[in-house]
Amino acid sequence: MIPYWLMFALFALGAAFEQAGERRWRGALAAAFVVLALAIGLRWDVGADWPNYQRMFDYTARIDFWRAIAIGDPGYQAFNWVANHSGGDIWMVNLAGAAIFAFGLVRFASVQRRPWLTLLVAIPYLVIVVAMGYTRQAVAIGVLLAGLANFIVTGRILRFAWYVVVAALFHKTAIVAFPLAAMAGPRNGLVNLLIAISVTAVLYYTFLAKDSDALIKNYVGARYSSDGAGVRVAMSLVPAMIFLAARDRFDFSDLERRLWTGFAIASIGALILLLTLSSSTAVDRLALYLIPLQLAVGAAVPGALVRQGLGVGTVIAYAFAVQFTWLNYATHARYWVPYRNILSM
Numbered sequence: 001m002i003p004y005w006l007m008f009a010l011f012a013l014g015a016a017f018e019q020a021g022e023r024r025w026r027g028a029l030a031a032a033f034v035v036l037a038l039a040i041g042l043r044w045d046v047g048a049d050w051p052n053y054q055r056m057f058d059y060t061a062r063i064d065f066w067r068a069i070a071i072g073d074p075g076y077q078a079f080n081w082v083a084n085h086s087g088g089d090i091w092m093v094n095l096a097g098a099a100i101f102a103f104g105l106v107r108f109a110s111v112q113r114r115p116w117l118t119l120l121v122a123i124p125y126l127v128i129v130v131a132m133g134y135t136r137q138a139v140a141i142g143v144l145l146a147g148l149a150n151f152i153v154t155g156r157i158l159r160f161a162w163y164v165v166v167a168a169l170f171h172k173t174a175i176v177a178f179p180l181a182a183m184a185g186p187r188n189g190l191v192n193l194l195i196a197i198s199v200t201a202v203l204y205y206t207f208l209a210k211d212s213d214a215l216i217k218n219y220v221g222a223r224y225s226s227d228g229a230g231v232r233v234a235m236s237l238v239p240a241m242i243f244l245a246a247r248d249r250f251d252f253s254d255l256e257r258r259l260w261t262g263f264a265i266a267s268i269g270a271l272i273l274l275l276t277l278s279s280s281t282a283v284d285r286l287a288l289y290l291i292p293l294q295l296a297v298g299a300a301v302p303g304a305l306v307r308q309g310l311g312v313g314t315v316i317a318y319a320f321a322v323q324f325t326w327l328n329y330a331t332h333a334r335y336w337v338p339y340r341n342i343l344s345m
Helices: 002-017 025-041 050-062 065-070 074-085 090-110 115-131 135-154 157-168 172-182 189-221 229-245 254-276 280-304 308-329
Strands: none
Touching: 002 025, 002 115, 002 308, 025 090, 025 115, 050 074, 050 090, 065 074, 074 090, 074 135, 090 115, 090 135, 090 280, 115 135, 115 280, 115 308, 135 157, 135 172, 135 254, 135 280, 157 172, 157 189, 172 189, 172 254, 172 280, 229 254, 229 280, 254 280, 280 308
């Protein structure tokens, strides 16, 4: 567990010393990118899905490029095929994916008032569990985080749509993020609704339509269950309720308030789906796209609900509790512990 706690300590140190809106610590974000990319990308046999990803990688050695991208998420399969046919190993795929994820996370953090606290909130679950366990979806989330950062700065929803397209190349379910952002656009509500419906429909028919029957059969019909799905949905529900109860106290722009309001409502919807659907796995995996709300609200708590110093300490303590609980008590933590890195083998 020591590498996980060293990473936590590094980002906790940055979070403790940065000041809201300060530029000095932002210059060190490049170092944060390197640490995240190497820790995630050079891991070895870490994560519950490692054997599945290894099989995907091995299979691309026996097929041509077009067959490879036709049988799975094309972006991820392209990484597999290129690495395999250039004599590489799966760590090359992981490192490329980790670099994309780390860039997106750091880019998202850079547009928050407390970048290091944003990154710290991400460490216990988004980085350790998701990025080191669900490679394809982690890349998709990284792309979406970069897109959300751009959207927060520019307000251009159609540009965000292109980020969603790239994210969907690595995990088709990423298209669910588009309507959440589209409804927060700077145009009037009716125009936003029309954009959300029309673009989402195009994305659905492009990426999901041909696989929808299989997804429903595999996730809903089979009634797959994810251990801890309720806890993970609650991790977004809690900041959602905090934000909705006091959103005028958060130092967000009007666009950000609309954006995070949509995410908060979706978090409540995830709870309803969890209570009503037979498959918790389907809700669990889709709820991963609500994690940006956790990052934005968690990093904005200091100064919004609690005075600055106490607020930062409270968020650090919360992140510590999440990481400690998951590493020591989660059902599947044994697939992450001990942490192994290709450089130490």
